[in-house]
Amino acid sequence: MYRILINKELCTGCQSCVLACMLKHNDNSNIYTLDLENIDTDSRGHIELDKDNNPVPIICRHCDEPECVLTCMSGAMIKDKESGVVSYNEKKCGSCYMCIMSCPYGVLKVDDRTKQTVLKCDLCKDEEYPKCVANCPTGAIELQKEGGLC
Template identity: 75%
Template sequence: MHRILVDKDLCKGCKSCVLACMLRNSNAEDIYTLDLDSIDTESKNHIEMDRNNNPVPIFCRHCDEPECVMTCMSGAMSKDDETGIVSYDESKCGSCYMCVMSCSYGLLKVDDRSKQKILKCDLCKNEEIPKCVAMCPTGAIKLQKEDAYAR
């Protein structure tokens, strides 16, 4: 099992992680053809500023006990016991937004186009390393194997 860890002290707010996520979840061939103004090009992570105006990367933590899964009444949110990935199944979603309201990290949001599906990180499923991790120039975003820390 894997999870993304964030060292906010290393984050410079460059948004390379956001652009990498947008590119991965779009039809653009590369960063130069990515339409940043399109509402269909949304990132599943973002950068906030803390009270001292320092950047704080906000990512899905694929929690051990995810509130989004516990509050999802339709079963659209689920956690894979083997991989640890918390997934979203749009076809099961009832658009109640309980997952959005319960996310401890304030990450989940409703898509801008339909206002009915949830934008949810899937750790770049079927890729060796998530794009946000691969594109972070400072190493603020890391992928850690679960066995590297105690449960």
């Protein structure tokens, strides 16, 4: 089972995780030419400041009992029982946004272009490690493998 763990005390707010995610989910693979103003260039996670103005990575944790899956009426949000990955099927989505409203971490969001699909972390399914984890210089974002299944 895979889970994302966040250690907010280690986060410096450098945005490396956000940029890595933007590059992964974009046709442009060059950070120097990545258009940060383009609404099609969006990250599945972000950094927010807590009440003490300390940066906190807001990234899908792929929860054990994900509220987004429990509240999804169309079956667009599912949790793989073996890997633990919570995934989103755009074709099944009814655009009710219950998943967005129910996420306790405030991770999910509507895409800026169509306002009909949900942007959801896929744990960089075709990579060895999620880009946010691989590019975090302080180790604030960690991939936990548990249960011996992976």
